[in-house]
Structure formats: C-alpha cells, structure tokens
Amino acid sequence: MTRVLSVQGVARLEVIQALCLQTLTALAACKPNVAWMTIGIASRLVSCRALRSDENSNDKDRSLRCRWSVFCLEKIFSPHMSIPAKYLDGLEYPSSAPLPPLLTSAGAGDKVAGLYDSDEAVTDLGINSYYIQMISVWGDVATWLHDIKLGNDEIPWRPESGHTKLSTRYYEFERQLPHMHLLRNVSFTTRTASEIFEQREYWTSWVLMQILFHAVPATINHPFIHLVAVRRSTKGPQSHAFLQQTVDLAIFHSAWVFRILQCSEGFGLEITSPLVGHLVAILAIVPCLFRFAVDEKVSNRAVKDLKxxxxxxxxxxLIWPHMSQKLDLLRNLQHIADHQRSNHEGGNTIMFQPSLVWALLDPEICHMNTSNEIPDESPAVPEARLRVTTRFTHPLTEAQQEQQPAPSSNFITDENFSFDPDELEQLYLDDLFFHSNPDPFFGL
Structure with missing residues (x-):
C-alpha cells in the first residue's frame, strides 16, 4: 500500500515514515537499488509536503523528525544527489532528549579554568540538532571524496580547495557547539551502565555526534588521500608541514572514534548503524597502513586497532549483511599490504590496489552486497606505492624528548591504551597536543 500511495504522490506523514523504514529494511536485505530509489521517493514527497501550509500543529515534531530523517538518509546513502542543506535553512530541528543531570564530580566547583570556559552564551538547540548538522557535514565530505575519486584534483592547503572549505566548516561547527555537550562536561565515562541506559535517547545521539565529530577530520586528513590520491595535483614537492599535520590529525581523530565506540560497548550501548560501520571501515585503513611504522609502539597500537x-x-x-563486504575488502587490503612491502630507512614502503581503498572510502550504494568480490582495476591504473612514515618534519631529538616531564594524566601514552575515566574527563586539548611529541602513536 505504501508503494501505491507514494507513486500516486500522497505526501502523508505516515507514508513518508513508512518509506524511511523500508529504506533501512532494503539495506538490511542487501537490496541497495531498492533502498536508493525509496530514499529518492521519500525526498520528493517531503518536498511536496513542504509546499503545504495546512500542517497540523499537533504533528509538528513528528513532521520535523520525518523531514530531517529523510535528509539524513540522503546525506548518508546518496550525498551526491541530496537536497542541499541551504534549502532547509530556517527549518526547526526536532526535539531532543534533555541533557542528563550533571554528576557531582563534574560540577562547576571542579572545573579548571581554561580551554572550555567562555563568556559568550551559546543557545543550545538540543543534541539531535548537532547530530544532524554533523551528518550534513559528513555528506559534504563524502561528496568531496567522490569528486577526488573522479579526478577532481586540488592542492589541499590552498584556500579554495575542498579540504580547506571542509576544515573551515568543521571549525565553525565546533565553535558553535555548546560546551555543555562536550565530553568533559557530560562525564560520559564516569557514569554507570544503568545511567546510560536510562538516558539512552540522549546518549545514543551524543555518541553518534561524537563519532562524526572525530570521523570528519580523520577522513579529510586521510593518509591515502594526501599521500596517494591528490599528489598528482601538486606538480612538484608537497608541503611537508601540511603532510605532518594531516597524518597527525588522521591518527589522532581515528583513535578517538575507536575509543568512544569501545567505551560505549562497555556500557552496553553498542552502535551498529550502517553509517558507523562505514566510518569504521574508512578509518580502519589508517591503522592498516601504520602497522608498518618503524616505531614499535605505533605499529603495535595500529595492529590492535585494526583487529x-x-x-x-x-x-x-550480523545486523547489516553488506558490512561483510567491507570486512572482506579490509582483509584483502591487509593481505596485499602484508605481502607487497619493502623496508627503507625512515619507514616501510607498501604497494596496493587503489580500487580497494576507494571501495571503502567511496562505496557506491548500488554495489553493496555480501560478497567478497574485489572491485575491477583498470589495467591503465598502476598499483599505488606509499611510504609509511610518521615523520615529515624534523622531530625533537631523543635527548630533548627525555627531558620532557612525565605526564601526570595522559591516558593515550599507555602502551595498552587503558585509561582512568576520571582522567579522561579532565583532559584538555592542550594536554593532547603537548604530549604529541613524546607519545609514539600520536606524535607524528
């Protein structure tokens, strides 16, 4: 019945809601073409509904949730063809779960003045609004990846580049995110599993927002993009300072995604959405490459993260069968890299098929399946060669590093990456970047 009504252009709320559910059902059944077409139909019906002025005020929040749900589905599964976010300017965001009560240990009396303090009041739009905004940013990142895959070259450190524009948009989002939703203030890791369960509507949106918040910079600074895909655009030597920055950020933020998901699993709040699975597959390439770093702590940490x-x-x-294709692609990439590498001073050189990486970075929804078929590689496209190194600029000497004071609460320097939750909540960005040189995994 839903199909009949939708084809007839019946833009009722329940019809669009049913189409959203059918999209996810089609994905779970590995019918990507059906999912893609269903998203398109839902999007057109939402546009028709937006032209109506007889919206029932009682259905306002349901209608907002429906419109934004379709927007998110488009941004996630067909970002190249989605309705631009500018056409939704002025549209309210759906209601959000309230902010969980502050813990006593996270009260104002325990705050350390500095990075997170601000005299400027920021209006809180609710956690759902920030999750939606990050999905919108991710959709633009996915479009940028697709353009690079198609050969849209750029010099990424220039102001007109897509990399610079996406970075600016990311910084603008971070600037406007209310401090009350930051990790330090919500005390996520110091709460009990029962607290997380009772407030799971908030925490689910918060975790997803945090994952995207770190996945976006990790992806736009992805080592494959800057060391392989766009190198031909520079027509000469690349900026070593820029490369150092991109690798630092890629490893730093990808590790945050893994840690947040692991912490969520510890609370029984396992997130297994298609989007998160896609992000994990993309970011898994980072440890897959840095397993070959010369520093043993870097490579050991990467091996654990890849596992x-x-x-x-x-x-x-088990929930989304098409994820098995991503897993097979990742294993194929790992196998090829393991068997096609050579040692050089300062790093290892590995060779691999770019199509394997692109199949993870920019998958076509119509090609989603459960097989482990490797994408075809054109004979005209040579294998990619990448030297895995963590240093593009001159590092501090060993003597200088030894003079650094031992960190008092640096959870990321532990070889096993274990951490005390109380220390995690008190962590500042300054702490992380201060330890970037002595720490072997993040000090690139």
Missing part, C-alpha cells in the same frame, strides 16, 4: 575494527565489522554484519 578491533575487523571484530566490529564482523558484529555489525
């Missing part, structure tokens, strides 16, 4: 990513995708594939 966790593969385990996560295996679990996610």
């Amino acid at each position: 966790w990513c593969q385990d996560y995708l295996a679990r996610a594939s």
Whole structure:
C-alpha cells in the first residue's frame, strides 16, 4: 500500500515514515537499488509536503523528525544527489532528549579554568540538532571524496580547495557547539551502565555526534588521500608541514572514534548503524597502513586497532549483511599490504590496489552486497606505492624528548591504551597536543 500511495504522490506523514523504514529494511536485505530509489521517493514527497501550509500543529515534531530523517538518509546513502542543506535553512530541528543531570564530580566547583570556559552564551538547540548538522557535514565530505575519486584534483592547503572549505566548516561547527555537550562536561565515562541506559535517547545521539565529530577530520586528513590520491595535483614537492599535520590529525581523530565506540560497548550501548560501520571501515585503513611504522609502539597500537575494527565489522554484519563486504575488502587490503612491502630507512614502503581503498572510502550504494568480490582495476591504473612514515618534519631529538616531564594524566601514552575515566574527563586539548611529541602513536 505504501508503494501505491507514494507513486500516486500522497505526501502523508505516515507514508513518508513508512518509506524511511523500508529504506533501512532494503539495506538490511542487501537490496541497495531498492533502498536508493525509496530514499529518492521519500525526498520528493517531503518536498511536496513542504509546499503545504495546512500542517497540523499537533504533528509538528513528528513532521520535523520525518523531514530531517529523510535528509539524513540522503546525506548518508546518496550525498551526491541530496537536497542541499541551504534549502532547509530556517527549518526547526526536532526535539531532543534533555541533557542528563550533571554528576557531582563534574560540577562547576571542579572545573579548571581554561580551554572550555567562555563568556559568550551559546543557545543550545538540543543534541539531535548537532547530530544532524554533523551528518550534513559528513555528506559534504563524502561528496568531496567522490569528486577526488573522479579526478577532481586540488592542492589541499590552498584556500579554495575542498579540504580547506571542509576544515573551515568543521571549525565553525565546533565553535558553535555548546560546551555543555562536550565530553568533559557530560562525564560520559564516569557514569554507570544503568545511567546510560536510562538516558539512552540522549546518549545514543551524543555518541553518534561524537563519532562524526572525530570521523570528519580523520577522513579529510586521510593518509591515502594526501599521500596517494591528490599528489598528482601538486606538480612538484608537497608541503611537508601540511603532510605532518594531516597524518597527525588522521591518527589522532581515528583513535578517538575507536575509543568512544569501545567505551560505549562497555556500557552496553553498542552502535551498529550502517553509517558507523562505514566510518569504521574508512578509518580502519589508517591503522592498516601504520602497522608498518618503524616505531614499535605505533605499529603495535595500529595492529590492535585494526583487529578491533575487523571484530566490529564482523558484529555489525550480523545486523547489516553488506558490512561483510567491507570486512572482506579490509582483509584483502591487509593481505596485499602484508605481502607487497619493502623496508627503507625512515619507514616501510607498501604497494596496493587503489580500487580497494576507494571501495571503502567511496562505496557506491548500488554495489553493496555480501560478497567478497574485489572491485575491477583498470589495467591503465598502476598499483599505488606509499611510504609509511610518521615523520615529515624534523622531530625533537631523543635527548630533548627525555627531558620532557612525565605526564601526570595522559591516558593515550599507555602502551595498552587503558585509561582512568576520571582522567579522561579532565583532559584538555592542550594536554593532547603537548604530549604529541613524546607519545609514539600520536606524535607524528
């Protein structure tokens, strides 16, 4: 019945809601073409509904949730063809779950003045609004990746580049995010599993927002993009300072995604959405490459992270079978890199098929399936060669590093990456970047 009504252009709320559910059902059944067409129909019906002025005030929040749900589905699964966010300017966001009560230990009396303090009041639009905004940013990142895949070259450090524009948009979002939703203030890791469960509507949106918040910079600074995909655009030497920055940010933020998901799992709040699975597959390429770093702590940490990513995708594939294709692609990439590498001073050089990486970075929804088929590689496209190094600029000497004072609460320098939740809540960005040189994994 839903199909009949939608084809007839019946833009009732329940019809669009049913189409959203059918989209996810089609994805779970590995029918990507059906999912893609269903999203398109829902989007057109939402546009028709937006032209109506007889909206029932009692259905306002349901209608907002419906419109934004369609927007998110488009941004996630067909970002190249989605309705631009500017056409939704002025549209209210759906209501959000309230902010969980502050813990006593996170009260104002325990705050340390500095990074998160601000005299400027920021209006809180609700956690759902910030999650939606990050999905919108991610949709633009996905479009940028697709353009690069198609050969849209750019010099990424220039102001007109897509990389610079996306970075600016990301910084603008971060600037406007109310401090009350920051990790330090919500005390996520110091809460009990029962607290997380009772407030799971808020925490689910918060975790998803945090994952995207770190996945966006990790992706736009992805080592494959800057060390392989756009190198031909520079027509000469690349900026080593820029490369140092991109690799630092990619490893830093990808590690945050893995840690947040692991912490959520510890609370029984396992997130296995298609979007998160896609992000994990993209970011898993980072540890897959840095397993070959010269520093043992870097490579050991990368091996553990890659294993966790593969385990996560295996679990996610039980709910979303097309995730098994991502897992197979990742394993194929790992296998090829393991058997096609050579050692050089300052790093290892590996060779691999770019199509394998692109299949993870920019998958076509119509090609989603449960097989482990490797994408075809054109004979005209040579294998990519990448030297895995963590240093593009001159590092501090060992003597200088030894003079650094031992960190008092740096959870990321522990070899096993274990951490005290109380220390995590008190962490500042200054702490993280101060430890970037002595720490072997993040000090690139």
